[in-house]
Amino acid sequence: MPQKTPLYDLHLDNGGRMVEFAGWLMPVQFKGIIEEHNAVRENAGIFDIGHMGQIEVFDKDALQRLVTNDISLLAEWMGQYSFICNEDGTVLDDLIIYRLPDRFLVISNAVNAQNVFEKIKNADPNAAILYETRTAIALQGPLTLERFQKFVKADLKKLKHRQIIPVKINGSFDAVASRSGYSGEDGIELFFDKKAAADLWRQLLLESFEPCGLGSRDTLRIEAALPLYGHEIDAKTTPIDAGFDRFVRFEKGDFSGKEALLEQKKMGASKKLVGFELSGRAVPRQGYDIYSDGKKIGYVTSGTFSPTLKRSIGMGYLFAGTDETAGSPKVAIRDNYFDISFVKLPFYRRPKI
Amino acid sequence: MKPQDLKFTKEHEWISRDGTVGISDHAQHELGDVVFVELPKVGVEKAQGSELGVLESVKSVSSVYSPVSGSVAKINDKLVQTPELVNKDPYGEGWIAQLKISDMQQLAALMTYDQYQAFVGK
Numbered sequence: 001m002p003q004k005t006p007l008y009d010l011h012l013d014n015g016g017r018m019v020e021f022a023g024w025l026m027p028v029q030f031k032g033i034i035e036e037h038n039a040v041r042e043n044a045g046i047f048d049i050g051h052m053g054q055i056e057v058f059d060k061d062a063l064q065r066l067v068t069n070d071i072s073l074l075a076e077w078m079g080q081y082s083f084i085c086n087e088d089g090t091v092l093d094d095l096i097i098y099r100l101p102d103r104f105l106v107i108s109n110a111v112n113a114q115n116v117f118e119k120i121k122n123a124d125p126n127a128a129i130l131y132e133t134r135t136a137i138a139l140q141g142p143l144t145l146e147r148f149q150k151f152v153k154a155d156l157k158k159l160k161h162r163q164i165i166p167v168k169i170n171g172s173f174d175a176v177a178s179r180s181g182y183s184g185e186d187g188i189e190l191f192f193d194k195k196a197a198a199d200l201w202r203q204l205l206l207e208s209f210e211p212c213g214l215g216s217r218d219t220l221r222i223e224a225a226l227p228l229y230g231h232e233i234d235a236k237t238t239p240i241d242a243g244f245d246r247f248v249r250f251e252k253g254d255f256s257g258k259e260a261l262l263e264q265k266k267m268g269a270s271k272k273l274v275g276f277e278l279s280g281r282a283v284p285r286q287g288y289d290i291y292s293d294g295k296k297i298g299y300v301t302s303g304t305f306s307p308t309l310k311r312s313i314g315m316g317y318l319f320a321g322t323d324e325t326a327g328s329p330k331v332a333i334r335d336n337y338f339d340i341s342f343v344k345l346p347f348y349r350r351p352k353i
Numbered sequence: 354m355k356p357q358d359l360k361f362t363k364e365h366e367w368i369s370r371d372g373t374v375g376i377s378d379h380a381q382h383e384l385g386d387v388v389f390v391e392l393p394k395v396g397v398e399k400a401q402g403s404e405l406g407v408l409e410s411v412k413s414v415s416s417v418y419s420p421v422s423g424s425v426a427k428i429n430d431k432l433v434q435t436p437e438l439v440n441k442d443p444y445g446e447g448w449i450a451q452l453k454i455s456d457m458q459q460l461a462a463l464m465t466y467d468q469y470q471a472f473v474g475k
Contacts, residue, residue, distance in 0.1 A: 033411040034386045215385065215412050281389040281436070283409045305388035305411060312389075334391070334407065 005050030006197040022111035024051040027213040037307040039210035044141035046209040053113025054130040055106040062123035070249040074099045079162035085257030089238040098164045109229045135194045140187035147207045184224025225346035231301045241269045271317040275345040282333045284314035292327035361469035368420040372452040379473045384410045387439040390432040393425045421459040423452035
């Protein structure tokens with residue numbers, strides 16, 4: 001049986017179209033993917049992210065030996081992006097790790113939450129996964145801070161990227177709030193008691209936050225070139241393949257996958273993550289092949305019609321040694337070949353204010 | 354066009370007596386925002402149930418099947434630039450192609466609007 005977040009019934013009442021995702025029944029859309037996407041780029045939207053794993057870890061040294069980034073560089077009340085790798089260097093999951101005064105809060109993908117938790121629990125028997133008691137909502141978009149400020153006393157504008165703070169929402173219940181997200185926009189992610197979820201969601205709707213589903217979460221993250229487990233990263237891909245070397249801190253000491261990753265760093269990656277645009281409106285999708293002059297040079301990991309750029313975009317891997325400036329690259333979509341041009345990632349970067 | 358005047362398939366296409374083909378309101382709703390339509394070529398013969406075109410939504414891709422056998426007489430070129438017409442007006446401006454129907458009995462055998470509504474559980 002798929003699991004339900006505490007907002008499940010409310011999503012049904014609000015016209016959410018529910019689909020099964022990573023063992024959870026989640027809304028893929030409410031009004032429509034493009035409308036929700038645009039609401040986040042232009043105003044503000046809310047996402048139910050109660051399916052994501054929240055894992056509490058207490059043993060700092062144990063966690064340090066599991067993840068690729070260096071948590072000793074992490075100040076209290078700050079978060080960092082990291083990988084947790086298998087011994088062969090492939091990605092078990094990508095994580096956000098927050099440092100709280102007495103523990104770490106590790107946020108993992110829903111699909112990997114149990115595997116990540118088991119690996120952590122083996123190293124820190126006190127670690128706990130919080131699905132029974134906690135949930136999360138992401139508020140994303142340029143008007144997020146302005147619209148959410150009235151709920152909390154702390155000055156949200158002063159929060160740094162990936163800073164997390166304890167807040168009392170409406171003076172009534174405790175949460176931790178971080179300035180973070182997965183849309184390429186400014187935003188806040190709230191981690192809090194499940195029992196408060198439905199009330200808070202309703203109040204956010206009253207403040208004109210657009211309810212958004214997994215569909216727009218995907219189109220937003222593709223435009224921002226944020227990787228998704230099962231697409232750009234998976235158990236066949238290392239952080240080096242994906243070009244995320246900066247989140248792998250070899251100098252920090254031993255960690256899971258270090259030897260394999262060091263070896264790969266010396267030998268070079270087997271593939272390279274790239275972004276491309278299509279000449280037509282057809283949509284490149286995961287698993288489609290990329291060709292140049294009749295030869296297969298790579299494959300697509302994610303693609304969509306970009307609501308912001310109004311053209312089709314994709315990410316994918318090119319095999320090592322491919323010269324992407326040579327030949328005329330194409331992506332095969334059904335029986336047709338569409339011209340593509342490689343572009344610098346991300347496709348979309350939010351305007352600086 | 355009034356949906357009550359159309360015939361429907363189990364794959365959620367509609368067809369009018371003059372051979373115009375589109376997808377049902379139920380189908381466009383399930384598909385979500387259509388962003389690309391692959392149209393057939395005019396003059397091509399299509400057997401009943403063969404692929405007539407392809408609709409890409411943001412989330413997924415799905416085929417449009419020919420409700421009857423016939424040759425493609427016209428295609429809706431407007432969908433190349435404005436594929437969202439499939440969502441906005443599925444029984445009107447969102448039509449996909451017009452077939453010259455070769456066997457009117459195939460048309461007669463399709464579901465009526467009421468039968469189709471019952472089929473999709475409405």
